[in-house]
Amino acid sequence: MSIILPDFCLTSVVATEQGCEQQPLILTDYVTKNDIGLIVYFYPKDNTAGCSVQAQDFSQFSTEFAKLGYQIIGVSRDSVKSHEKFIQAKAINFPLISDSNEQLCQYFGVIGEKQLYGKTYLGVVRSTFVFDKNAKLVHELRNVKAKGHVEKLLAMLQH
Numbered sequence: 787m788s789i790i791l792p793d794f795c796l797t798s799v800v801a802t803e804q805g806c807e808q809q810p811l812i813l814t815d816y817v818t819k820n821d822i823g824l825i826v827y828f829y830p831k832d833n834t835a836g837c838s839v840q841a842q843d844f845s846q847f848s849t850e851f852a853k854l855g856y857q858i859i860g861v862s863r864d865s866v867k868s869h870e871k872f873i874q875a876k877a878i879n880f881p882l883i884s885d886s887n888e889q890l891c892q893y894f895g896v897i898g899e900k901q902l903y904g905k906t907y908l909g910v911v912r913s914t915f916v917f918d919k920n921a922k923l924v925h926e927l928r929n930v931k932a933k934g935h936v937e938k939l940l941a942m943l944q945h
Contacts, residue, residue, distance in 0.1 A: 791817060791824070791921045792893050798859070798881040799869040806870040811883065816857070817921045823856040824921075825939070827914040828896045829932075832864040832872035832882075836932035840912070841872070843936035845879045854943050855919060861885050863910060896928070914939060 791813040798811040817824050827844070829837045844851075844858050851858055858880040864872070869882040883890065891897050891910060898911040912932060916925035916939075925942070927935075 788923050789894060789915065789926065790923070791917055792890070794889065796883050796885070796890060797866060798883050799866055799873060800881045801873050801877075801879060806873055808866055809881070811859075811881065813859075814921055816859075817917060817919060820857065821919050823854075823919050823924075824917045825851065825856050825858045825914060826861060826894075826917070827858070827912075828861045828891065828894065828910050829912055830862065830910045832862060832868045833875060836912075837862070838872075838876055840932040840935060841876055841878050845877060847936055847940055848879055850940055851943070854940075856916070856943065859883060861890055863888060863891060916943070 793812055793814045796811045798809050799806050800809060829840055831837055841860060848858055860880065861883045863885050865886055866884045869884055872878065873882060885891055888897065894915065896911050896913045897908055899906055900909040911928060912930050914927040914930060915923060918924050
């Protein structure tokens with residue numbers, strides 16, 4: 787079964803000239819109202835090395851993705867306040883969704899077993915989902931590496 791964009795309301799954080807702003811966001815409405823494709827990527831934690839690299843790469847290439855007809859939205863279980871700090875510290879130019887209750891993570895099935903220092907725990911598996919402007923899933927990339935992922939995704943979408 788293919789994943790479809792959910793229609794529940796989420797809280798996003800976006801950069802503004804005054805700092806950051808919280809906005810309600812329904813992914814299906816976002817695609818249909820803006821007539822644009824959507825890249826939804828899940829990452830483990832704000833302000834960590836790999837997640838910072840990935841967010842900065844998406845920010846750097848956001849114009850190229852927009853030219854191809856895609857908007858980027860990042861998702862983690864971090865709080866709105868954490869997202870605000872992350873956006874400001876790393877100059878992120880796209881919305882981040884705070885999924886602290888794991889509603890979106892569970893829906894997309896991105897919570898999985900991970901290992902750190904020999905200990906197993908449940909965490910967000912770095913994953914990217916690409917939807918066309920009709921909200922149809924066109925690419926599903928799971929367990930990706932932060933470094934180089936954005937460039938590979940851009941090259942894939944350009945062909």
